[in-house]
Amino acid sequence: MTKERDDSGISRRRFLKEGALAPFALALAAAGGGTVYLRPGEAHGFVLRPPGAIVARRFLAACVRCGKCAQACPYHSIRLQDRGVGIGTPYIAARHTPCYLCPDLPCVKACPSGALDQKTTEVEKVRMGTAQIVDREGCLSIRGLRCEVCYRQCPLIDQAITLEPRHNPRTGEHTIMEPVVHREKCVGCGVCENACVLPKPVIVVRETVEVQRDSYDF
Amino acid sequence: MGLSRRDFIKACAAAAAFAAAGVTTARPEWAEAAEDGITWGKAPCRYCGVGCSVLVGVKGGRIVSTKGDPAGPVNKGLNCIKGYFLSKALYGKDRLTTPLIRKGNRMVEASWDEALDLIAAQYKKAIAEHGPDSVALYGSGQWTIQEGYVASKLMKGGIGTNNLEPNARLCMASAVVAFMNTFGSDEPMGCYDDLDLGDTYVLWGANMAEAHPVLFSRLIDNKLKHPKVKLIDIATRRTRTTKMADEFIAIKPHGDLAALNAIIHVILRDKLYDEAFVAKHVSFKRGKENAPYGLKDKEAFNETPADVKNLTFEEYKALMKPYTPQWAQKVSGIPAAKIEELARVYGDKSRKVNSLWTMGVNQHSRGVWVNNLIYNLHLLTGKICKPGENPLSLTGQPSACGTAREVGTFAHRLPADMVVMNEAHRKKAAGIWGIPAEKIPAKVGLHTVEMFRAIDRGELKCVWIQCTNPFQSLPNLNRVRKAAQSRKAFIVVSDIYPTRSTELADVVLPSASWVEKEGVFGNTERRTQQWFKMVNAPGKAREDVWQLIEFAKRMGHGALFPYPEKGMHRAIFEEYRKFTLGTGKDLAPYGVYAKVRGLRWPVKANGTETRWRYTEADDEHVAKGEGIKFYKAPNNKVSVWFRPYEPPAEVPDRNYPFWFCTGRLLEHWHTGTMTGRVPELRRAVSQATVELHPEDAKRLGIRNRDQVRITSRRGSIVLTAEIGGRGTPERGSVFTTFFDEKKLVNEICIDAFDPLSKEPDFKKCAVKVQKA
């Protein structure tokens, strides 16, 4: 950093000191990320595990806590629990760093124990959990604003989340563009939870609920 | 009123119920004290050309909250996500708070006197040695009307050079030229009401869903309410707009020039035009052709009256004969049958057709021509100046219309549609400014691209940049950044944060922004919106008007600005207003704007606004019984121009096989200097990505989030690939956004520009794409 020189030949450190002239990206980096406003989503005890993780009960037994999946992840999305019963088990804190769905799933490949199911080869088939809008009255899009940040960031845009437009009776002339998650497509990567612009995310990945079958087709 | 946010939501719900029952509820007026100590004031949004109204909540000298203004006619209480976080835009940790002067490689704190004296000394020296045309001022469509007006008066009436430009040269210049050469007056005849009242909307290269967020939500509501409404998206990239459109028509870059001509061909061939309208209102013209692309320095091209040939309708029809749908299919990629269908849409008497466009058309090496051709469709079919039936040129910046275009901060303009080349116009301006007419030079100044090239050539000695970030936003960026780095000119930058431009400056001046000062903006639909100062700027930061007037005093032009300290903004506006009265662009007295959520000009004698220009139904300047009258055009006749097809400046070839296109996205504003300091927006979209078509990506072995190197003849950058995300370019094209200051994507862009508007083409050049 000290050696790095900007276009004008001024060393970056000096720049920061003298005139605070560094553009924002660098200024933020120097300030250490600026993530103070972050609050985690309310997931009711659900812990997001890496892609391919087998069902929660068996996962804790199968995982040998080797941390190989965490090492394999290029985005450092996978962390290792540092306390409690599950100490050493890998998890994803989506609000901090979600899973970015690497096409070749290196985390799964790295797992020696079968805790991450080796049959998981297609990212679309991953089911880490399911995103839900947990506070409809809080969601800015449902309140009529043009937010939809979660939707535009979702790696499965238009499949896992779609926008359902409807008339906004409050203004009488605008559209509410409601983000709707579709559980049959959502992989639970947490990108939406990570991106949600509210202090406490109103879209949160939770346990995938069991689909209750009946005879209706629609 | 004074509502907490929760009450506000409830109140809005209640308001909707009341509205349904026909009761109008009390609306927050300017600056009412609230229970929880927050004082609310009204202002237009700082960001885009939609022009939403917001309420700004101030407590303890700080903006603590903003909310959409329920009384704002554009947005009725809504905002997009940028507008939602307005309260944070001014409070980044690294606000500039003191003037800085370059001492070798260091920037050193200075007093205002030191900084302004230095600037004045440099300007005086340059003027003494090289004449007034060796200095320049580069401003913005985000300047307030007062800032633009003072800048124009200082440069044109004081210093005596027309080297004054706004960054709007990079976005609206093509639209402006076409308005002038078609209608004789800038800015639309229609307004946003057309989005509620029409039934057919053809989008030419406009990603409204992201670039005009709240307006798009209004357009879609019309579609939800009325099943007949049809939205046709013609573009080179599938976007969020496409997703909500009824039909997407893929078009090759530059193909619009061919497709529009072919649609006109069919309208003429099948007699879909409105014979009576054409006979009454239209004259046919042919301009200068075989135009250059501005790639050579100082390449001159002008369409003078001597170059214009008048045509009869028959001659025009004959000229349009070769532009068949079959021919256009080859050039534009739109199937001939689809072109025939579009012609029938435009010609359908039972349909109220609107065309909407922005940068896809304007940032185009034949942008004026494409604007002209869109107008031709409306003028031939008579679908214009009627509620719900108009061409609407959408604007990008909050006051590209109000300041850059209406005040006229371009190198050739004077306020209210006047130009420096016209003696009568100079006389009128000089009269209002109280100076001899000879003071205003008749010679057109340097347009934006030439201005920065002139730095490189060593001809321009001083340039002062306010409220914009050219060293990130200009095309062929390497050339201009290198010129600045080699200190070929004395560069002053006024801004609120460190940017890619301040880092190249000799003097950096800290500015006040938005509600830290008083101002007026003018939006896309001719709506003029005023706001008062609500908080102090941090540290020693001062507003741009103050900076310019203090500089003027040091240059010996202080007498041009005899405004009282209290009421200065009102006085400037009232002086500027004199230019507009009786011209069909009439503005209301300042006091009126202080009360309302904007008014659309021309404001009538009785103080009400005009929604549709040129029609007796609404425009006071048209007498009863005249129907539609294009009273600003010569002989009241608008021009239908014959504009042939000419190829783009640079096309993909074996070495550079892809088209490259740049644009905006919803989360960030322009070069990200403000939205980049809003942590939530920065997190939502933290870097520019490059979008590829999935098949192209597969062929090149590129997967989502891979690093990709994009190289053109001018520069090379590495971006993260985004495949199957918010946008998908057509095969053979890649797309990226320009907000990310770490990725100077404009190094890739060609500095070819439209020969008439001098607006660069940021939408197409040739690149190679490699996995990095």
Ligand code: SF4
């Ligand atoms: S798929 Fe990629 S980003 Fe997601 S956890 Fe595995 S390695 Fe990390």
Ligand code: SF4
């Ligand atoms: S978790 Fe969110 S971002 Fe990920 S697939 Fe589901 S909806 Fe999309």
Ligand code: SF4
């Ligand atoms: S990002 Fe959050 S607030 Fe915005 S639409 Fe998604 S859930 Fe709603």
Ligand code: SF4
């Ligand atoms: S950026 Fe544009 S659409 Fe968004 S709130 Fe501001 S004016 Fe409205």
